[in-house]
Amino acid sequence: MISLIRSEWLKLRTVRSNITMACFAVILPLAITLLTTAFIDVYSVDDATVSVVLLGSGSLSVLLFGIIGVLAITQEYSQGTIRLTLAANPRRIRAYVAKGIVLAILSGGLTAFIILVGNTTGEAILDSRGAVGKLSNGDMGQAYLALIALSVVVSLLGMAIGTLTRNPPSAVTILVLWPLLLESLIGGLLSVAISESIFKWMPFQTGLNSLRLEDSDMDFGRWGSVGYFGLWILALSLFALARFKRRDA
Amino acid sequence: MINVEGLTKKYGSTIAVDSLSFTVKPGRVTGFLGPNGSGKSTTMRCMIGLDRVHSGTALFDGKPYRELKKPLHEVGTLLDAGNAHSGRTARNHLRWLAMSNGMSSKRVDEVLELVGLMDVAKKRVGQFSLGMKQRLGLAAVMLGDPKVVILDEPANGLDPEGIRWIREMLKHLASQGRSVLVSSHLLSEMALMADDLIVIGKGRLITECTVSDFIDQYAKKWVVVKSPQLDSLVTLAQEQGMHVSLGQGVAEFHGVEAAMIGELAAKNNVVLHELSTQTGSLEDAFLEVTADAVQYHGHAETQSKGVAS
Numbered sequence: 001m002i003s004l005i006r007s008e009w010l011k012l013r014t015v016r017s018n019i020t021m022a023c024f025a026v027i028l029p030l031a032i033t034l035l036t037t038a039f040i041d042v043y044s045v046d047d048a049t050v051s052v053v054l055l056g057s058g059s060l061s062v063l064l065f066g067i068i069g070v071l072a073i074t075q076e077y078s079q080g081t082i083r084l085t086l087a088a089n090p091r092r093i094r095a096y097v098a099k100g101i102v103l104a105i106l107s108g109g110l111t112a113f114i115i116l117v118g119n120t121t122g123e124a125i126l127d128s129r130g131a132v133g134k135l136s137n138g139d140m141g142q143a144y145l146a147l148i149a150l151s152v153v154v155s156l157l158g159m160a161i162g163t164l165t166r167n168p169p170s171a172v173t174i175l176v177l178w179p180l181l182l183e184s185l186i187g188g189l190l191s192v193a194i195s196e197s198i199f200k201w202m203p204f205q206t207g208l209n210s211l212r213l214e215d216s217d218m219d220f221g222r223w224g225s226v227g228y229f230g231l232w233i234l235a236l237s238l239f240a241l242a243r244f245k246r247r248d249a
Numbered sequence: 250m251i252n253v254e255g256l257t258k259k260y261g262s263t264i265a266v267d268s269l270s271f272t273v274k275p276g277r278v279t280g281f282l283g284p285n286g287s288g289k290s291t292t293m294r295c296m297i298g299l300d301r302v303h304s305g306t307a308l309f310d311g312k313p314y315r316e317l318k319k320p321l322h323e324v325g326t327l328l329d330a331g332n333a334h335s336g337r338t339a340r341n342h343l344r345w346l347a348m349s350n351g352m353s354s355k356r357v358d359e360v361l362e363l364v365g366l367m368d369v370a371k372k373r374v375g376q377f378s379l380g381m382k383q384r385l386g387l388a389a390v391m392l393g394d395p396k397v398v399i400l401d402e403p404a405n406g407l408d409p410e411g412i413r414w415i416r417e418m419l420k421h422l423a424s425q426g427r428s429v430l431v432s433s434h435l436l437s438e439m440a441l442m443a444d445d446l447i448v449i450g451k452g453r454l455i456t457e458c459t460v461s462d463f464i465d466q467y468a469k470k471w472v473v474v475k476s477p478q479l480d481s482l483v484t485l486a487q488e489q490g491m492h493v494s495l496g497q498g499v500a501e502f503h504g505v506e507a508a509m510i511g512e513l514a515a516k517n518n519v520v521l522h523e524l525s526t527q528t529g530s531l532e533d534a535f536l537e538v539t540a541d542a543v544q545y546h547g548h549a550e551t552q553s554k555g556v557a558s
Contacts, residue, residue, distance in 0.1 A: 007349035014341040015334060080332035083299055084389065087326055088349040090298045090315040248300040 004089060004098040012102055015075060018068055025064035026110055029057035033118040037125040045131040048213050050122035051140045055211045058114060058147045065107035065151045066175045069158025072103055074168040082249050092245045096163070100156055100237070107155035111148045119144070142222055146210040149226045153207065157233045160240035179204040203232040250275050250428055251296070251397060256305035258288070258295050258452075265291045267452040268305070273430045273445075275396070278423045280443030280460070281432040284539050288452035289432045290328065290401050297326055297399070309397055321350040324397045325390030330382035330406070335375030339366055339385050342374055347392050360388040379406025387415070398422055400431045404438055416442045440531040450539045460531065467538045468529035472502040472510050475523035482519045486510070501527075 012018050036053045076082040089095040162171040183202040190198040200206065200219040207229030210222045220228055251273035258266040266288045273279045283289050294300040296307035298314045306313060309324055317323045333342050343357040361367045364384040369377070377385065383406055390398055398419070404412045412435070419442055423429045430447075433439050439446075439460075446463050448455040456463065475498060476482055483493050483500050492503045502510055507526045514521050529537075 003351045004349055007345045010341065010345045010348055014337050014345070016336050075334065079334040080329060081334055083294075083328060083332050084346060085349075086299055087297055087328075088321055088346055090317065090320060246301065248294070 001094065001098065004094060005101055007088075008098045008102040011081075012068075012072055012106065015071075017075075018071055021064055021068050021071065022106070022110060025061040025068070026114055028064070029054060029061050029114050030118050030121075032057035033122045034125065037122040038129075040126075042126070042129050042131040045126055048140070049131075050119055050126065051143060051213060054115065054118045054122065055143055055147055055213075058111065058118075059150075059208060059211060061111065061114060062147070062151050062154045063176065063179070065103075065111070066154040066158035067172055068107070069103050069155040069160075070162040070168060070171040070175055071158075072099060073159050073162035074166060074171055077166040078168060086249050093241065096241050096244055100159060103155040103159055104152045107151040108148050111151040115144045115147065140213065143211055143213055146222055146226055150207055150210065150229075153226070153230050153233050156237055160233065160237045163240040163244050179208065203229045250310055251399075251430060252306075252308045252311075253292070253296065254306050254308075256292060256295055256307060257303045258291055258300060259303050265452050266295060266302075269449065269452065269454055270305075271447045271454060271457050273397075273428045273447075275428045276423055276426050277444040278419050278429045278431060278442050279445040279447060280439040281430055281447050281449075282436070282439065282535055282539075283432075283449040283455075287449050287539075289449065291452075292449070293326070293328060293399055293401050293430075293432070297324065299328075319350045319393065321346065321352070321393035321395065323393070323395055324399065325393060325395035326399045327383075327386040327390050327403055328399075328401045330379060330386040333374040333382065333385060336373055338371050338373055339377070339388075340370040342385065343388055343392060346389055350393055352392060356392060360391045363391060364388040380408060380411050383407055383411070383415075387418070396427055398427055398429045398431075400429075402433055403431060404433055404435050412438060436532040436535055437530070448535070448538060450541070455538055463538075464528060464531055464534050467534035468531070469503075469533060469537070470526060470528050472505060472507045473523060473525050473527055474500045474502065474510055474514075474521060476500075476514070476519055476521050478519045481517070482510075482514055485513055485517055485519075489513070499523075 033050065033054045037050060040049065076085055085095055086092060089098075158171070158175050161174050162168070165171040165174065183205050187199045187202045187205070206220065206225045209219070210225035210229075212222075219225070253272070254270050256266050256269040257264070269288070269292060281289050281292075291300060295302045296314065297320075309317065314320060314324065340357060340361065343360065344354055347353065347357050358367070358370075361370050364387050366381065366384055366388060369381065374382065374385065383403060387400075387403065390400065400419075403415055403419075407415060416438060419429050419431060423444070431439075431443070443460050445457070445459050447457050448463070456466075458466070474482065479495075479498070479500055483495065486493050486500075486502060491505055494501045494503070507524055511521070511524055513519075514524075
């Protein structure tokens with residue numbers, strides 16, 4: 001399994017579009033955090049400013065990690081390398097899991113890096129500008145961990161959607177429209193037909209709720225929200241894996 | 250050794266491969282022939298588990314492909330030279346493959362050297378010609394030094410030097426005791442490189458034999474005669490019911506042995522300048538045997554317009 005994981009890691013890092021996307025995912029939240037802390041009115045700063053900015057911009061990275069997940073598998077189909085991958089590793093579940101592990105490590109690791117650099121630098125900037133009350137509050141660490149978990153889960157979601165569609169544009173479209181449009185649309189329709197509270201069952205929205213600083217704002221609590229979203233992705237991944245296992249390459 | 254037994258593949262109601270059985274022996278190059286759409290590539294994909302089969306088995310030294318722990322060490326396959334990421338360098342393309350089966354980068358360099366791509370190892374595959382991609386595909390085949398080699402149209406896009414190189418390479422691989430299965434549309438090449446043939450049409454086995462047996466069995470034979478008294482000889486032959494066609498100063502006798510013509514000429518004091526038996530090529534035999542199995546027919550302009558008199 002280790003050699004498979006190393007092989008998948010090499011595959012991922014030797015394609016320029018993956019590197020570009022990963023760079024965007026790292027630079028975007030860092031740039032937003034640094035610019036915000038550099039130019040924000042120091043009198044409006046409170047103990048959650050850096051975290052709020054970092055978590056908000058970090059949710060964009062979460063989507064970009066999802067796109068890397070999409071590309072990791074759809075490139076194999078569009079470039080025909082899936083046949084070589086499966087000829088080299090005919091046990092398909094192992095091939096899928098190895099790719100998933102690499103994506104999880106990449107997205108989780110880079111998100112941890114974003115948090116570490118963004119939080120340290122953001123606080124240092126505010127400190128140098130003489131802002132007071134910038135220190136961490138109790139929920140910040142938990143929210144940061146939820147951001148890491150969300151990055152991992154969404155990268156696996158991207159891979160599952162990519163496996164099902166085998167087509168980069170349609171997989172990316174589904175991934176982006178799911179949180180931005182589909183859930184609002186479906187939730188809106190169902191809330192009229194069934195109940196207002198239906199929104200709390202929308203998986204992506206619930207997952208994103210776990211990034212809030214206050215635990216009281218979440219219907220299922222922070223880790224309940226991550227877990228609920230994670231269960232949806234697990235179910236989708238199992239479905240994708242079943243299709244991947246049976247389908248002609 | 251490859252043993253394929255009763256392999257069947259269906260796409261909906263269409264049967265692409267129909268109860269196909271054959272054996273590829275070690276130490277021999279086996280040509281896999283069939284018209285377009287006859288199911289050659291599908292068969293190869295089914296053999297290595299890329300496509301699901303409805304029934305039947307393909308065993309490599311007694312094991313199905315899915316049970317091979319490090320398959321690249323057992324079976325090397327080249328199904329399509331285009332199966333490489335255009336943005337990846339040739340070396341990295343081979344490195345990930347090698348890594349997946351526990352091989353070192355040193356082996357990657359060895360196979361790049363073997364196929365003559367060492368100088369362009371750091372170039373992206375997208376910049377490669379089709380011939381270079383074929384060589385890269387062959388490098389991937391040779392990575393694990395496999396006992397079985399399966400190639401689908403490996404000579405596509407290669408220049409004459411490349412075609413000769415691949416022919417010599419496949420013969421060399423077979424001489425080392427490997428089982429080599431190769432499909433190709435270049436029948437003249439197949440005649441030079443293959444020892445055995447498997448011919449299929451519409452997914453079914455038509456014949457499985459050696460190349461020489463195939464030509465003997467299916468290629469037409471005729472006797473060519475040159476003589477200063479050609480007209481007399483032709484008249485004599487026709488009187489005996491022989492089928493003769495005339496060319497420029499040459500007569501071709503069909504369905505008879507050279508000895509019969511020689512005896513006929515001797516009996517009637519006809520002088521012969523040439524008496525030789527001609528045999529059709531592998532291509533002729535192939536066209537003869539697959540005539541009923543061709544799915545996609547083309548029509549030459551001369552045929553549709555008729556021959557001008």
